[in-house]
Amino acid sequence: MAILDKTKNNFVVDRDDSKSIGLKLPLVLDNGTLASTKTTLEAVKVNVLNLLNTELGERVMQPKLGVKLKQFLFEPFDENVVLQIKDVIIESMNYWLPFVIVNDIQVEMSVTERSTMDIRVNFSLKKDPNKHESIQVIVGE
Numbered sequence: 001m002a003i004l005d006k007t008k009n010n011f012v013v014d015r016d017d018s019k020s021i022g023l024k025l026p027l028v029l030d031n032g033t034l035a036s037t038k039t040t041l042e043a044v045k046v047n048v049l050n051l052l053n054t055e056l057g058e059r060v061m062q063p064k065l066g067v068k069l070k071q072f073l074f075e076p077f078d079e080n081v082v083l084q085i086k087d088v089i090i091e092s093m094n095y096w097l098p099f100v101i102v103n104d105i106q107v108e109m110s111v112t113e114r115s116t117m118d119i120r121v122n123f124s125l126k127k128d129p130n131k132h133e134s135i136q137v138i139v140g141e
Contacts, residue, residue, distance in 0.1 A: 022046060041125060044100060045133045048123060051096055052137045067092045069139045073117065077109040099126050116140035
């Protein structure tokens with residue numbers, strides 16, 4: 001995940017579809033080359049998904065990278081837990097992805113399995129707030 005250099009205006013305007021910005025994950029081959037993202041919003045979507053799928057402390061040499069979501073799996077599911085989950089997601093995204101606006105976070109506990117949560121995050125870029133994207137993460141699988 002890239003670190004934003006706040007001394008420069010680093011926003012990339014997506015004008016050329018033949019240029020790649022980042023890699024799509026999971027890594028797959030697309031006509032013999034690694035599949036890549038073509039727009040800034042698509043690249044940020046991959047970054048948000050990776051951040052939420054990384055448990056806090058999981059990365060060697062980056063102990064602050066990630067979100068501690070698994071700690072909420074066996075808590076009594078109520079409004080207080082939902083607010084805590086939203087807080088840890090927003091805090092982590094503000095730290096690691098300060099160029100992203102979190103528009104909405106929805107948290108649901110699985111009805112069939114008590115040990116899974118379904119989290120949906122709707123976001124946009126601060127430089128282009130009219131384009132929205134969303135991701136879904138299932139914690140506990």
